[in-house]
Amino acid sequence: MDFTNLDFDQLFGFGDDTNPLMMLIWIIPIVLFIFYGQRIQLQVTSGEIKKAIKKLEQFKNESRSELLDYVKKSMNPKEDPTKKIDRFLDYFTIMPVDMDPNGIVQKVRHIVRAREDFTRNHVKSLSSNTNEFELTKIQTLLEIATSLQMIYKVVNHLFLTAKKQNNYPLILPLQMILPFVMEEAEAIHKAIPAFKLGQPVGDGIGPMVVGKMMLDTKKEIVAFQTVMGTTEYDGRQLFLLKAEGPGSTVGRPGDAVEKIVSEHKPDIIIMVDAALKMEGEDSATIAQGFGAAIGGIGTERYQIEAIAVNHAIPIFAIVIKQSVKEAITLMSKEIADKADEVRSQIYEMIHDNTKPGQSVLLIGVGNTLGVPQ
DSSP states (O other): OOOTTOOHHHHHTTTOTTOHHHHHHHHHHHHHHHHHHHHHHHHHHHHHHHHHHHHHHHHHHHHHHHHHHHHHHHHOOSSOOHHHHHHHHTOOOOOOOOSSOTTHHHHHHHHHHHHHHHHHHHHHTTOTTOOHHHHHHHHHHHHHHHHHHHHHHHHHHHHHHHHHTTOHHHHHHHHHHHHHHHHHHHHHHHTHHHHHHTOOBGGGHHHHHHHHHTTTSOEEEEETTEEEEEEEETTEEEEEEEEOTTSSOOOOHHHHHHHHHHHHOOSEEEEEEEEEOOTTSOTTOEEEEESOOOOSSSHHHHHHHHHHHHTTOOEEEEEEEEOHHHHHSBOOHHHHTTHHHHHHHHHHHHHHHOOTTOEEEEEEOSOOTTOOO
């Protein structure tokens, strides 16, 4: 057959609006999209979300296995801890009613601290011979496993609900937030090795800076798992505060600040902490600002701010910027090398905002795992 003389315009009807073949080629996809477009989109999106959920399930299972193995090796419990651990992983916290906001912070602090105390006692009950350092690490690993399990449950619930109802708009919010959820879940999962080995994490840069300044000072416990040292700089008295290392704890800086201010009333407060960087910013950059630099659910920050307001004490902040992953995984050399520069900026800030004879409360905020004082 000779194809050289074929007229493709005539064969396929290009240029002829009444050709039935061309009408079918255009109309069929439109009809399919009108009646089945949402279902097709749901199937395509579901495939991507299924992969993410499978990965979250893997993170959940691995964190649980890591926790159980570590408990068995480090604590050597008399009984198999599996049932106790699994039961705790399903514990939940109900936040107090906030219809009347008066006193809500105190209620939240009470519930959160009750949970912390329960977790600590729960871990201790596995073995009475475990030292405090190991207890803090296991407590943190328990929180990691609980967090990953909760993330998996929530994402899986949202996906199955949308799938059950064949509702594509319902799955759109999940599709939009999933990259951020996965980034945080992967960071939490990768934090496990550092906490098992007791190595400093990125969030510990604040305690590391202040802890180094405390090495030659006399230390005293001023609040639960929170330690203070006193020194001098250029005629100023410095009260140095951080969580008690090298355990995995952030201490209770709010209670410690309340005690220090009531006894010594410093002229200024300086807080050093890690901060999440924005996309496009370089890691380990240092920034100065004003206000209480402390994360968490807000109860500690509220307490510190209230104390500062009542005593008219200005609060200054120095933060070391880093990503979510860098904050909770093994501290990078790039971040650790910034400690000396941060200390220099602290001294400069003290010199610029105080006079000889005045006093400064310097707080290293963050998880002090692997950071002594």
